[in-house]
Amino acid sequence: MTTQSKKIFLFASIIVPFLLYCIYYYGMILKNAPYKFSEFESMQFEYGYGDTLLNKYDSKTGDYQYVNKRDSVIKMKLRLSKNELLYLHRKAADLGFWDFPAKELNPSVKGRVPRFVTQFNYQHKSKKVVYDASYDGPEKLVDANQRLLKEIQKVLNEAEARQRNNK
Known part of the structure; x- marks a missing residue:
C-alpha cells in the first residue's frame, strides 16, 4: 500500500465518520434547543x-x-x-x-x-x-x-x- 492510499484509508475510516457524528450530534442539540x-x-x-x-x-x-x-x-x-x-x-x-x-x-x-x-x-x-x-x-x-x-x-x-x- 502506498503512502497516499494509507492517508486516504485513514481519512475515510476515521475522520469522515467522526465528522458525520459531530454534525449529527450537534445538529440534534441545536434542533432540540428549548429556547428558539x-x-x-x-x-x-x-x-x-x-x-x-x-x-x-x-x-x-x-x-x-x-x-x-x-x-x-x-x-x-x-x-x-x-x-x-x-x-x-x-x-x-x-x-x-x-x-x-x-x-x-x-x-x-x-x-x-x-x-x-x-x-x-x-x-x-x-x-x-x-x-x-x-x-x-x-x-x-x-x-x-x-x-x-x-x-x-x-x-x-x-x-x-x-x-x-x-x-
Missing part, C-alpha cells in the same frame, strides 16, 4: 429596590415605566423592533441565561438593594430570573447577569431615545 427565537413571544424586565420594582418593561404590550432623576414615574409605550428582540435573545443565549438559577438573592444583606427580574417567554416555556445586586454567587454568574442587564438597559435607552427623536 422562532417561538419567542415576549420579554419582561423589572428593576428597583427590594420588592418595589417601579421600573418595568413588557415587550408584548409595549408598556414602559421608569423613575427619572426627579423621582417622577414616567409611563410610555415603547416598542422594540424584531432585530432588537433577536439581539437580546442571542445575548441571553451567549451569556447562558437559560442555565441561570431562578433566584439569585442574598438574604443576609438588609436594606435597599437593587433587584432585577428578567423573563423571556416562549410558546412552550419561559425563563424567569430574580437577581439581587448583592448576590455573592460564582463570579462568572454575577458577571454574566450584570452584562445581560446592561445590554437590556442599553437597548431600552436607545429605543426610547430613538422614539423621542422621531416625535
